[in-house]
Every structure is written in C-alpha cells, then in structure tokens.
Amino acid sequence: MTDAYDDPFERYSYKSDLIERLRAVDGPMAFGRVTVRAAHSFGFCWGVDRAVAMVQDAIAEHPGRPLWLLDQIIHNPRVNADFKRQGVRFIRGPFADHACADEPGEGDVVVIPAFSATVEDTARLRSAGCTIVDTTCPWVIKPHKRTLKYVDDGFTTMIHGLVLHEETRASCSLIASRGGHYIVVADHEQADWVCAFLRGELDAETLVARLPEGALSADFDPTRDLVRVGTINQTTMLASETREIEAKVRDAMAVTYGEEAMNGHFRELNTICRATQDNQDSVALLVEQDQLDLLVVVGGYDSSNTRNLTRVGGGRFPSFHVDGPGAIGDVAIRHRCAETGEFVETMDWLPAGEIVVGFTAGASTPDTLLGETIVRVLEVAGAPLDVLAGR
Ligand code: SF4
Structure with a gap:
C-alpha cells in the first residue's frame, strides 16, 4: 500500500526533542544519578x-x-x-x-x-x-484476509485476542458477515478449556458457558465448529503467548485426529504486527541484558500492546505501566498490574543511589507523553534540572 504516509522512517505527529535524542543515541543516557535506557524500538508505530x-x-x-x-x-x-x-x-x-x-x-x-x-x-x-x-x-487487514480464506475453506477462525477490543470485534464481524464461525480466546486459561474439549475432557455446553459473552459466533456448536480450526491473533497480543496457545491447540487436535491428518484440521498464521513484535523484542533484549533496576512502560490503560510490553519483563525487575507523568508522585507511583489488570499504588518505588531505569512505550503512546514521563522520573530522582533542557 502506498499513500501520503508510506515512509516508515518519517514521524508525523507528537514529536519530542528528548525522545529524538534518545532514538539517535540508541543506548544509555546519563542524567545525574539516573541512567535512562530506552528500548531500541518503542512508541508510536x-x-x-x-x-x-x-x-x-x-x-x-x-x-x-x-x-x-x-x-x-x-x-x-x-x-x-x-x-x-x-x-x-x-x-x-x-x-x-x-x-x-x-x-x-x-x-x-x-x-x-x-x-x-x-x-x-x-x-x-x-x-x-x-x-x-x-x-x-494495513497490518490489521492481513488477519482479515486470512479469516476470509479460512471461511472459504470451511475452517473456524480461532482469534487470540480480546473480545471487547475494536480490532477483534471487526474481525469477528467480518467472519460472521461471510457466514463463517469464530472463537476468541484471550489467554492460556481459555485456551486450556478449548483443549480440554478437543481431548474429550470437557463437554460442549460447559465450554460454551465458560467463555465470555461475544467470544463465539452465533449458534456456535463446538462439536461441529472445532473440527477444522485456523488461528490468527489480534495484532497487538503477546507474541510468545500466541505461539504457546497455537501449539497447545494443535497438540490437542492431534490427539483426536492424529498427526498425519493435521493439515486438514489445523492452520496457523502469526498476525502480530511488525511494530508490536519489534517493541516486544526490544523489551525482551533489555530484560536479557539484565542491567535495569526497574522498567517504566508508558501507555493508555486500555492499550493491549502496552500492557503486553509490561508482561515481557516477566517479573525480573519491578515494571510499572503508567499512563503518563501524572501517575508519578514524589514517593508513590500509581500503575496498572499487567497480570491482574488492577491499579496499584507502590510506595518508595525509586531506589536510592545510582540507578538504571528502562523506558518503553506502547504503539499508541505519543513521544511527547513518553518524554514528559521520563522528565518526571528524573525530577523525582533529583536529576539536575539543566540536563532536562530540550525535553
Ligand atoms: S500496532 Fe500499529 S502497526 Fe501494529 S496493527 Fe496496530 S496500528 Fe498497525
């Protein structure tokens, strides 16, 4: 696709001088006692x-x-x-x-x-x-096209996504409009229910009752509609979780149909978008390098990809999902727990002494907002104000 906005290196909106500097450096930047380490890829996709x-x-x-x-x-x-x-x-x-x-x-x-x-x-x-x-x-159109192929071939689309997310609702609507079937699974627990049904360990009524409203196409009959399954994912899900869910569903189907028959029963397509993948990989790299004292993830609280960036940390060090500088007080930080979705206030969250703070931002987070959040962290840490010039 080409249009007026087809240059992936040009940024069109919400530019921040501080973030431009961080991108140019693409490495640690010292601000007094705080070293800022931004992920290689972050923010507005x-x-x-x-x-x-x-x-x-x-x-x-x-x-x-x-x-x-x-x-x-x-x-x-x-x-x-x-x-x-x-x-x-x-x-x-x-x-x-x-x-x-x-x-x-x-x-x-x-x-x-x-x-x-x-x-x-x-x-x-x-x-x-x-x-x-x-x-x-265009990255959202890719799973749309694949679902239509699944419908044409008589496959039910299994979407790893969130039932209430606009992108997933659009995919479901497209499938239904073509007379196809879909099932939406949000996480491992829901995928495990599907696998239990596929292995004959859970009855159809119980599976349907357990899944949230909107997760199934009209008149979904697991016995009929889980015989041929093709997967896609909401473009902003956690890529590793998608792969694990696809693998377990495939394994469960192989128990019933046999490995040699799987081509006729299971198809998969990773539809995580490049930006989501790059942002997740970049945080994973920070985690692997294991040099952070904490990670601050900036983005809207209903942003799926931002929440998943926080999950990539996997508890190796404190990770805080905040929606901007307003969440950061002098002694407490108010953040959203990536696993439970609950809002939490953590006291004395910024360690004393020399610290390395990792930063990343969701694909829907303006650079200006990330820049202001970094500045706020530096202010709370007592970084010299002159290094904040050019924020
Ligand atoms: S995160 Fe960005 S690049 Fe990825 S599908 Fe959404 S809008 Fe497109």
Missing part, C-alpha cells in the same frame, strides 16, 4: 502515526464540515482529547457525548480508526451518506 496524521489532514481538508471519529482513534487519552478539543466528535466510546443523540449524517466526515470497524458500522455510515476516512492499518 507507523500505523498509529499514520492514522493520527490522517485525522489531522481530514480536519484541515474539511473545514466547516462535521467530523466524527467512530471511536477512539487509538488507545491513548491525550490524543483523543486533543482531537475532541479541535471539535471532532466521537460516535461512541469514552470520548462520546452520551447526552447528545446526534448521529453523523449526509455529508459528515467519519474517520474509521486504525483498528478497523465492524461490517455493520461501515455499512451504516455509507448508507447515511457519510464521507469515510478509513485509517485501518
């Missing part, structure tokens, strides 16, 4: 940067025309709030004006986020006469 720039262009190109976002453009509150301040309205989601019943109509401009949209939403907007600006990331 090409798809997000492109989507944000496309909204900015749409605002400039359609002055005076009502401009809507279907939902959050990306999972970062600051970016969405910035657009709202510029007059962009949200059809749904946390930034929608729920007291107002207005809907986009003839001639209004509606932006479809990078996650894509359901078939039903797109059809409704078209029939209302809206001008659609589709920022769907």
Whole structure:
C-alpha cells in the first residue's frame, strides 16, 4: 500500500526533542544519578502515526464540515482529547457525548480508526451518506484476509485476542458477515478449556458457558465448529503467548485426529504486527541484558500492546505501566498490574543511589507523553534540572 504516509522512517505527529535524542543515541543516557535506557524500538508505530496524521489532514481538508471519529482513534487519552478539543466528535466510546443523540449524517466526515470497524458500522455510515476516512492499518487487514480464506475453506477462525477490543470485534464481524464461525480466546486459561474439549475432557455446553459473552459466533456448536480450526491473533497480543496457545491447540487436535491428518484440521498464521513484535523484542533484549533496576512502560490503560510490553519483563525487575507523568508522585507511583489488570499504588518505588531505569512505550503512546514521563522520573530522582533542557 502506498499513500501520503508510506515512509516508515518519517514521524508525523507528537514529536519530542528528548525522545529524538534518545532514538539517535540508541543506548544509555546519563542524567545525574539516573541512567535512562530506552528500548531500541518503542512508541508510536507507523500505523498509529499514520492514522493520527490522517485525522489531522481530514480536519484541515474539511473545514466547516462535521467530523466524527467512530471511536477512539487509538488507545491513548491525550490524543483523543486533543482531537475532541479541535471539535471532532466521537460516535461512541469514552470520548462520546452520551447526552447528545446526534448521529453523523449526509455529508459528515467519519474517520474509521486504525483498528478497523465492524461490517455493520461501515455499512451504516455509507448508507447515511457519510464521507469515510478509513485509517485501518494495513497490518490489521492481513488477519482479515486470512479469516476470509479460512471461511472459504470451511475452517473456524480461532482469534487470540480480546473480545471487547475494536480490532477483534471487526474481525469477528467480518467472519460472521461471510457466514463463517469464530472463537476468541484471550489467554492460556481459555485456551486450556478449548483443549480440554478437543481431548474429550470437557463437554460442549460447559465450554460454551465458560467463555465470555461475544467470544463465539452465533449458534456456535463446538462439536461441529472445532473440527477444522485456523488461528490468527489480534495484532497487538503477546507474541510468545500466541505461539504457546497455537501449539497447545494443535497438540490437542492431534490427539483426536492424529498427526498425519493435521493439515486438514489445523492452520496457523502469526498476525502480530511488525511494530508490536519489534517493541516486544526490544523489551525482551533489555530484560536479557539484565542491567535495569526497574522498567517504566508508558501507555493508555486500555492499550493491549502496552500492557503486553509490561508482561515481557516477566517479573525480573519491578515494571510499572503508567499512563503518563501524572501517575508519578514524589514517593508513590500509581500503575496498572499487567497480570491482574488492577491499579496499584507502590510506595518508595525509586531506589536510592545510582540507578538504571528502562523506558518503553506502547504503539499508541505519543513521544511527547513518553518524554514528559521520563522528565518526571528524573525530577523525582533529583536529576539536575539543566540536563532536562530540550525535553
Ligand atoms: S500496532 Fe501494529 S496493527 Fe496496530 S496500528 Fe500499529 S502497526 Fe498497525
């Protein structure tokens, strides 16, 4: 695909001088007693940067025309709030004006986020006469294409993803619109239930009852619909978890159908996007090098890829998922636990003396926000203020 935003090395929005310096150095930077080690790859991915720039262009190109976002453009509150301040309205989601019943109509401009949209939403907007600006990331289109192949070949699509995530909802909608079936598994526990059914250790009714609402296509019958399974994943899941889940589902099917027959029963495709993979690999490298005292992961709390970056640390050292500098007090840090999803306040989180703090940021985190968070950590650590110039 080529368009006005097809240069992956050019950054279009939310640039930060401090982050540009970190990228240029691509190694440790000392700020007083704190050494900052940024992951090699972090922050705004090409798809997000492109989507944000496309909204900015749409605002400039359609002055005076009502401009809507279907939902959050990306999972970062600051970016969405910035657009709202510029007059962009949200059809749904946390930034929608729920007291107002207005809907986009003839001639209004509606932006479809990078996650894509359901078939039903797109059809409704078209029939209302809206001008659609589709920022769907090409990496999201890849699993879409694969699901259609699965449907054509009579395979049920198993999605490693989150039922409520916009990207997964769009994939499910596409599959259903073509008469196919899907099952969404979010984690190992849910995959284990599926495997137990496949091995004959769990009955169909129990499996259906255990999975969350929305995880199964209409009239899903495990006995009929788990005979041929093809996998994809939400592009922002933890890659290692996807591989483990695929392996265990494949093994469970081999118990029933035999290894030699697996080609007719199981297919897999890793649809983790390059940016997610690169960001995860970069954190894994920091962890392997084992030189950090702690890791700070910056990103929206409903950002799947940010949460998964925090999980890559695997408990080797304290890891804190924060949504920005506001989460960091002088003695306490408020963060989201990547495993439980609960918000936690940790006191005295910044060790005394010389420390190495690792930083990374989710694909939907603006560089400006990461830069401000690093500055806040340096301030709390008592780093000399002159080294903060050019943040
Ligand atoms: S995280 Fe990946 S799939 Fe999502 S917008 Fe970025 S590049 Fe595209």
